[in-house]
Every structure is written in structure tokens, then in C-alpha cells.
Amino acid sequence: MTASRVEARLAELGLTLPEVAAPLASYVPAVRTGRYVYTAGQLPLVNGSLPATGKVGSEVSPEQAKELAARCALNGLAAVKSVCGDLDRVARVVKVVGFIASAPHFTGQPGVLNGASELLGEVFGDAGVHARSAVGVSVLPIDAPIEVELQVELTD
Known part of the structure; x- marks a missing residue:
């Protein structure tokens, strides 16, 4: 079986x-309704563990959080694939919502979420351009620094 275009791009x-x-x-990792897939909030888990914990702007640097946001997006794509079968069926990324566990003085949430947005743009090109919200919160599950939700439209 050959890899999908999207998975080949990820490999590149x-x-x-x-x-x-x-x-x-x-809850379930993702739900499909009609031509849309909505993911649950995706943490930056790697092999079942968080590579970092704590608040962005204190225990976690904005640069590290941006990398973690990209990991959340990658995990989100896995959740999308689990309900649609092939990421080549993604017509476009519609919206990205990011929750950033933030130190009280930290106001760089949009820059952190760029990690997810930039990854989706690199993978999908123009179809990866999306609306989004970047929200600072006091705490996230298991002390994760970031959580990201994806909403995508499928071709069919």
C-alpha cells in the first residue's frame, strides 16, 4: 500500500x-458529522507521555510551547485519520483552537499556536489556511502546556 500524499509530505x-x-x-478522539471532522483537544503526547509540563512563560518557554503546539496538530491529524481513513480526503483545515496554560504575565498565546498553524500550512498548503482562536488558560489536563482542537472539512 502506498502512503497518502499527506503522509508522504509529513515524511518529507x-x-x-x-x-x-x-x-x-x-470521550472519543474525533467525530465525523457529514463532511466535517472535529477532534477532541489534543495534548502534545509523545508515546503516551508529555515531553514538558507547566505554564508557558514560566516552566515552559514560548519556543518550546510552539514546538509542542506542532505536536498537538500532528496528534490531531492522527485523530482525523482515525475517522476518515485517509488524510488525502481533507479538503481544508477550517479552524484551529488552542488553549495555552499561561503564566499570569504571558500574553504570547498567538505565537505559541503558530506552531500548529505553520505545521498545517506546511502539510496542506493553501488548504491548511484556517480560522483560529488562541486562548490563555490557568491549567490544562495532566499539567499540559497546550491543547489543540482541529476542525477539518473532507472532500466527501
Whole structure:
């Protein structure tokens, strides 16, 4: 079986689509309704563990958080694939929502979420351009620094 165009592009970027992260509570990683897929909030898990914990602007640098945001997006793509079967079916990324656990003085949430947005742009080109919200919060599950949701439209 040949890899999809999207997965081939990920490989060009030195990335591999991970296994879908197991839910931490009573929900599913993604839901498809009609031509749309909505993911649950994706943490920057790598092999089931967080590479960093804490607040952005204190325990986690903005640069590291930006890298973690890209990991969240990659995990989100795995969740999308789990319900649509092939990422080549993604017509466009519609919206990205990022929650950034922020130190009280930290106001750089948009720059952190650029990690997810830039990855999606590199993978999907113009179809990766999306609306988004970057929200600072006091704490996230398991002390994750960032959580990202994706909403994508499928071709069929």
C-alpha cells in the first residue's frame, strides 16, 4: 500500500503520524458529522507521555510551547485519520483552537499556536489556511502546556 500524499509530505518534513492518543476521560478522539471532522483537544503526547509540563512563560518557554503546539496538530491529524481513513480526503483545515496554560504575565498565546498553524500550512498548503482562536488558560489536563482542537472539512 502506498502512503497518502499527506503522509508522504509529513515524511518529507521528517514527521511520522503517531498512533491516536487514548482518551483521558469519557470521550472519543474525533467525530465525523457529514463532511466535517472535529477532534477532541489534543495534548502534545509523545508515546503516551508529555515531553514538558507547566505554564508557558514560566516552566515552559514560548519556543518550546510552539514546538509542542506542532505536536498537538500532528496528534490531531492522527485523530482525523482515525475517522476518515485517509488524510488525502481533507479538503481544508477550517479552524484551529488552542488553549495555552499561561503564566499570569504571558500574553504570547498567538505565537505559541503558530506552531500548529505553520505545521498545517506546511502539510496542506493553501488548504491548511484556517480560522483560529488562541486562548490563555490557568491549567490544562495532566499539567499540559497546550491543547489543540482541529476542525477539518473532507472532500466527501
